[in-house]
Amino acid sequence: MSESTATIRDEILQSITDIFGIGIDDSHQIDQGYLNLKWKIETDIGSLFAKQYNKTRYPEHLVQGLEISLSHQNDLYNQGIRVPQLFQQQGQYVLRTPSQERYVLMRSCQGEILQPGTANAHQMYSLGKTTGYMHKLLNSHRAKQPLHWNIRSKEEMQKHWERRWSDAVSMGCEKTLAALEIQRDIIDETDIGLFSGCEQGWCHWDLFVDNILFTPNSVSAVLDFDRLNYV
Known part of the structure; x- marks a missing residue:
């Protein structure tokens, strides 16, 4: 681990304790994804997951979009969808350290990431049911938005x-x-x-095997809502 990574980790862990009063027992870095640093954290309230938002990948002007995406995740959790429970401070999901490192904190979810093509019939049925209901909730009673991305000619x-x-x-x-x-x-x-005739609406937009956890017979969690948008 580089010195800069260790510094960011230590500052985020201290911030978690300062904001939420959570005692940190241990942390393990997760080497997955692009630029953003991630850790599984063992605490006195159970296992948590923290992700730092790299300032190159997520410059400040994108933070408001992250807040919107994470608010949708929180709504889904409150409606019973199997997504991680987020922590928030004064209504904000993107948390900040004193030096303005941005991060998100959530409960760690149990389950296994599958290799592509290895899901069984029960897992696939659960995936279809979960994602169908999730997107139905996302698009219930929500006003139409400008498209985040238009298909090129x-x-x-x-x-x-x-x-x-x-x-x-x-x-x-x-x-x-x-x-x-x-x-x-x-x-x-x-x-x-x-x-041209596709329905427009809110969608996860990053739903692939690395962002889904499974039990032997069902989906246990849908992860990573950072890219959720109106498309």
């Missing part, structure tokens, strides 16, 4: 692809070139018009 996709191809050629990156060849085939074969 095929022409825009092709121009973007050509720029990336040129960059990969100049760098001589064979792995990227091979991936771009596959992507070009997908772009050529995709009818973008199919998406």
Whole structure:
């Protein structure tokens, strides 16, 4: 662990104690994800999970969007969806240390991350039921919002692809070139018009195997609502 990582960890752990009066027994860093630091923390009230929001990945102007996403997570928890219980201070879910390190704190959830393609029929049924109900609740009685992301036209996709191809050629990156060849085939074969009639609404937007915990027969938790948005 680098000295800077240890400093951030220690400041966040002290902040948790100062804000919530929680006694910290131990912490274990989780090496997963991009840039954001994460820890599982053993405390006098049980196991918790803390995630620091890296200032490069999440500059300050994105924090309000995080607050909205986390407020949806909190609403889902209160309505019985299996998501982590968040801690908040004065109505804010993004917590801050004295030096303005931003982090989120929640209860740790039990369960196992599965390898893609290994879920059994009971787990898949539970996943469909859980995510269907979750998105139904997300879109109940909520006003329509501006779209967070618009699908590019095929022409825009092709121009973007050509720029990336040129960059990969100049760098001589064979792995990227091979991936771009596959992507070009997908772009050529995709009818973008199919998406014009899609329903708009709030969705998790990062729902893949690393963000779902399972018991042997069901979903035990849906994780990581940071990217939840109106799309």
